[in-house]
Amino acid sequence: MARPPLILISPGIEKRGFEFGDLSVSLSVRYENAVLAAGGIPLLAPVTTDRALLAEAVRRTDGLLLTGGDDIDPGLYDNTLPREVRETVGQTPDGGARDERELLLIREIFQQRKPLLAICRGHQLLNLAFGGGLVADIRQQVPGAVKHWGMDQAFHFKHDVTVKPGSLFAKICGRKIIGVNSTHHQAVTEPAGKFVATNFPAGSVTA
Numbered sequence: 317m318a319r320p321p322l323i324l325i326s327p328g329i330e331k332r333g334f335e336f337g338d339l340s341v342s343l344s345v346r347y348e349n350a351v352l353a354a355g356g357i358p359l360l361a362p363v364t365t366d367r368a369l370l371a372e373a374v375r376r377t378d379g380l381l382l383t384g385g386d387d388i389d390p391g392l393y394d395n396t397l398p399r400e401v402r403e404t405v406g407q408t409p410d411g412g413a414r415d416e417r418e419l420l421l422i423r424e425i426f427q428q429r430k431p432l433l434a435i436c437r438g439h440q441l442l443n444l445a446f447g448g449g450l451v452a453d454i455r456q457q458v459p460g461a462v463k464h465w466g467m468d469q470a471f472h473f474k475h476d477v478t479v480k481p482g483s484l485f486a487k488i489c490g491r492k493i494i495g496v497n498s499t500h501h502q503a504v505t506e507p508a509g510k511f512v513a514t515n516f517p518a519g520s521v522t523a
Contacts, residue, residue, distance in 0.1 A: 394452065474495075
């Protein structure tokens with residue numbers, strides 16, 4: 317019997333945890349349940365910015381899952397944001413340590429050539445790591461955009477996207493159009509480097 321893959325998961329941080337009221341690790345059990353359902357074993361990434369320790373954590377595991385959560389520090393991508401836009405961007409409770417830690421994990425996972433799944437905040441940070449940019453607040457910076465926010469409907473489809481034909485994502489989905497819940501107020505501008513977008517607003521050209 318093959319050994320189940322060990323998947324490193326990068327958690328969020330809460331300002332006040334339940335036990336001691338201090339900075340605490342935060343992770344929805346849905347992430348762990350998804351890894352378990354796929355046949356893997358979830359393992360929490362260490363809350364450190366020590367590159368050597370993070371490199372060792374990546375070495376001992378078979379893949380990395382970057383999760384959603386807090387906004388990314390605008391200082392990493394745009395120091396010229398207007399005040400009214402910057403005020404919409406939240407701050408990580410750990411003073412930006414999560415951004416630093418996950419950027420180090422991204423660097424290590426690529427250097428060690430292991431699989432990465434980056435979700436929501438995760439794929440936004442991945443784009444930044446390779447020189448791409450972000451929209452800090454969709455409502456203010458992309459007039460007329462579909463509503464992408466609202467945790468009150470976090471588990472309901474909000475709009476459709478068209479999947480790029482021939483992409484790995486298309487093969488996994490097995491469909492040309494899928495519904496998404498879309499609970500975010502930030503977004504990738506253009507894919508960085510050799511990255512390619514594989515889903516688009518429904519009805520747009522994907523070729």
